[in-house]
Amino acid sequence: MATVQADSKIAIVGSGLIGQFWAMIFAGAGFKVTIFDIYPEQISKALESIKATLLKYESQGCLRGTLSAAKQAALVTGSNELQQCLDGASYVQECVPESVDLKRKVFEQMDPFITEEMVVATSSSCICVSQFADNLRHKHRTLVAHPVNPPYFIPLVEIVPGPWTLPDVTATCRALMELVGQTPVTLSREVAGFALNRIQYAIINECWNMYKANLLSAEDIDRVMTDGLGPRYAFIGPLETMHLNADGIVDYCKRYAQGAYNVCTTFEPPPVLYDVPTAEKILSEVEETIPLDKVVERRAWRDENLAALAALKRNRKDKTD
């Protein structure tokens, strides 16, 4: 398997929210990073924002890696030229807005500068490479590497190869994600919603249906996750939960599968449309604690808590390794 060497250059195409996070993650692991954007003024803004955010993380004690924030920021440079951005890069992470047409356009623009040594990943949340890379000369070097917001504190990356992606490209991407401190999972093939959103939508579907059936308030539904399933799932997944909640997963199935099956027969069939009238009802409840003008503040609070959880998980992993 080819590997991305620690002194390699990483190219980031699109320097908005996710592009900036990727730049900080790669710089945290000591990589040189070049960011490109269609708007030159956005590149300057992104470089400033990356520096300020790294300094903030350093002061909060949640900076990644061993280099100082200043040294990490110095590893990130900008380029107004797509070719210059990709030139000499081992790995490209595309981070332009979520649109099939735009991804197609940007990948076609990148294609002449892609080499047989590069891995070219899209950050796309739900667009598969088969939807836009079919005409590329280097389509076998493309795949999805989908991060979760905020990727600096939520390490999961879903790696989704297209039908033509070389196995070596998928393996190299996975190894790189591990090297920079992310937690990759690899799907064997493309599927709508990848894994995370398929699970997430299954959860939201049931929350939506319970709310519409007047079973619980919006606050109590969220509490089922934050003070019930969520804390457990931060450490063990649903399958390990089955394994631990009985004498192994087979015993769990023998004891509980029929009961679970019976509950599931009472579920509304999917799909569930998250309708605006219900959303407005939920909003009227949620607004009592989080009015719309406090959403930005609440996002920062969420990120601080996720940073603390990430640090806790890191410390506990160090103890158990």
Ligand SMILES: NC(=O)c1ccc[n+]([C@@H]2O[C@H](COP(=O)([O-])OP(=O)(O)OC[C@H]3O[C@@H](n4cnc5c(N)ncnc54)[C@H](O)[C@@H]3O)[C@@H](O)[C@H]2O)c1
């Ligand atoms: N925001 C999230 O929570 C999140 C999470 C996971 C994945 N993603 C995915 O990451 C990708 C980027 O999302 P984002 O939230 O960072 O978007 P964003 O709007 O914050 O940033 C997109 C950037 O791309 C630039 N851009 C637009 N057209 C371009 C072009 N032709 N060439 C180069 N740059 C161009 C824009 O100027 C902007 O700076 C999307 O595919 C999105 O689905 C987003």
